[in-house]
Amino acid sequence: MKTKYKAHIISHTHWDREWYLNSKYTTEWLVPFFNNLFTMLEKESDYIFVLDGQMSMIEDFFEELNKSGVSSNIYRQQIRECVKQKRLFIGPYYLQPDWQLLSEESLVRNMLIGNQIASDLGGSMNVGWMMDNFGQISQTAQIHKEFGMKGLYVWRGVEMDPEDVQSEFLWESPDGTTIPSIYLLDSYRNVMRLAEYEDIMEKRVYAEVVKLKPFTTTRNILLMNGYDQEMVPDDIQPFIKNRQMDTDDLTVFQSSPERFMEAVMEEKPSLKTLKGSLYSGRFIAVFPGVMSARMYLKLQNDDQQKALEKRTEPLSTLVWALGGEYDGQLITEAWKTLLKNHPHDSICGVSIDDVHTDMEERTRYVNQLSSSQILQKLKELTGLINTSDMKDEEVNVVFNTAFYKRGEVVTFEDETFFVNLPPMGYKVIEKSSKPDSDLVLDGYRVENSLIILSINPNGSFNIEYKNSGRVFENLGVIEDRADTGDEYNYSYPDFDSTITTSCTKAEISISKKSSIRVVFRIKIEMELPESDADNHTERSKVLRKLPIVTYLTLDADSPVVKCRTVVRNTVKDHIMRVLFPSDIKTDYSYAGSPFDITERPIHIEDYDESSIPEDVRKVIVGAREAKPNTIFLNREFVDLNDGAEGLAVLSKGLPEYQVVEKENIIALTLFRSVGWVAKDINSRIGDAGPMISTPGAQCLREMSFEYAVYPHEGDVYSGNVCRESDIFNSPVISLITDRHEGVLDKEESFFNFSSTLNSFKVTSCKRSEDSRSVIIRGFNSSETRIDVNLESFFRIERACFTNLLEREKEELTVEGNNISFEVKAKKLLL
């Protein structure tokens, strides 16, 4: 007998906590929403509902009850019961994050905290639920597997051969981890509000099944019964219970994400494998413009992620290991506050102005928490250092919280010192060490042992990489174009005019000068159109001056030229980028992404719209990008190399780049100014969100951007690009203390990692969630297996690998205070 098709209806709500309203309004809605949900669960004993994969909905609901003086206890109990009965599905995330724009640890904390809250309420759903985030990173499968997930639901970014689209696939991370994935090819709302239109409910279900049948790999068909902020669960049970909607070859029932996944995998389908990041806007938009909308938010977030990951937690861990306190509650409070800024509609900058004002407020609060902790922990650590025999009253100390030994130039009261710092440790500075060679300054030309930097009259600069003699010319030209897009997408007007600083006359001066550090100050004034004009079709003829000041720093022995560009953005409707012509012959770019380095082709063929068959067209219902994306994510660096040598641009919190094929120019976006959440634009088919005016997204403010240029030998791996970008993103901390007794020496390293290829990157150092151990997380960025050794200042009693829930997996051999282990290519070390 032929097996029937099974239509699994999954009822859910997708909850955008803040988007076209800020959360103070939407969280109020949670009280009626949960009352409606509990009423439904009581009325229909078989009703099943999914709470959007995010625990903040429940936390916000409890908070609302608390505001009204209502106890949440009875609701907690009700939720716990329904979760245990597999009627209510909660977790695994704390909030629905954007997966591209966040640090590794932010993504981990989101799932870790989500899982902890879900565990208290009966347990987390065991599948990932990526309903609406704007593009997928390469390590998604590995991250979810390490959280114990059995599968994933995903929509945006997936692309398959239009002639061979399937609604299920295996998603493979670069380390080879695979996870079964359900592709929501006709969105998360294909059967929304069925019962409200009960007369046509049956027809809608059957029609949707017919539409989806050509793409399923098994006899299971997924019907998604929900939409954004659905306040009333759809009362579908009366129409489907007792198999009343079944036909000869179809059975219709309410299901769950776990059950659907199990049903698919039970049939052992032959699934195609999609590898790595998924970032195609061909079938559904991924909105690449979100990487540069409201750039100030990305910069603020980057600062606070680093404050927590690279300072607060490692310093607190050291203090705890030495015998002090670890303020776990305060750190969790800081994380949870920061995570509230991470949903896709928040960190992407695609909401109304009020939402983003709230976000800045949250970031300020996190800054207060992290700053006070950092200072406190530094005081406690410094208090243990014996400085009693120093000759001066004021004692200079430098902390290095990166896991690399490094040489740095530091300044104390206008005096510069060259210091060799131990990894994850500190050094009391008595006098400057000697670099390999001092800087040689001649006019606006300076050289160290590795680089010759010279400034051009237009403010751009040239770098000669001394090892190869290769000269990279005209770096740092600023390019400005119209942006008639919206918060989601950059778009071009019908008539654009590109303005660059190539022909400007820059004001150049030397801001700092010593034998170990030279800083050039370059001031440029651009005259830019005040806004767009003539109904967004061209740039205004009215011009306004926009000042740009860039500081270029070259330190002794440093392989990078550091750049800090400060602008006052005085005009609207434009995009500003800084250009780095590489002239390197290569077909690929390499960019950092969470837990990975992603390789992407530079030349990307246009879509052939006519190749999309009619049955596929019927199911791709949302907004789409008209052309293939050429704008991509870089987390902390982008590199072009030909295998023998390369040019990398390192950056702090500037996630968007493009490689311009002519001369293989790396274009790093500084910011975009736009005035609408969404509107009709040239570069997108269909709408993305509400047409609401957002003057705040014009970014009329002062902004400061930090990036660096790193010429190197070899490829992205042998050239240590990941390591240099991590060092650039982990500035040292200089502090002044007094003379005092202490138990620690004047220089100490607490944890020292050494690895073959230098490709091991630490992403977190913290106390474990059970408060008993030290957790260090990281990954092998390279494509080969590496051997890693960890040497600890502290006596190690025991060590083991864990998963991302910090549950123990494999015991490690400890020798003295050393642990040696191997990390496979692209593997997370947990």
Add this chain to the structure above:
Amino acid sequence: MKIDIDRMDFAPSSCNAEILEDDSVNEDFSSYKYCPSVTEEDLRSEKLRAENMKGGLDNPMTARTALEAQLSAILTQNRIDEIETKNLGYKLNEARVQRRVFDYIKEYEAPEIE
């Protein structure tokens, strides 16, 4: 990686320590004026858009865009009000100071003012 360490018992106590901020200089861009972020003309345009779409409020295909336009008009009005509040508040503060200082200087500077 989970590491069980033998915690020490140094019981760190705080000492005097001051973190040195980075020594980057703040630029003085005060002579460069911003173009207006939102104008009365923007507000008029948004109000007009909202008004023109009111007819679509009962149509499920157009109600959403009609309401978006209304919300946009309100938020634009709020933004104008914020700017106005900021400007008025600044002026009010100055006026309060002037009023108070006049208690002391009126007899010298402007005895004719009531």
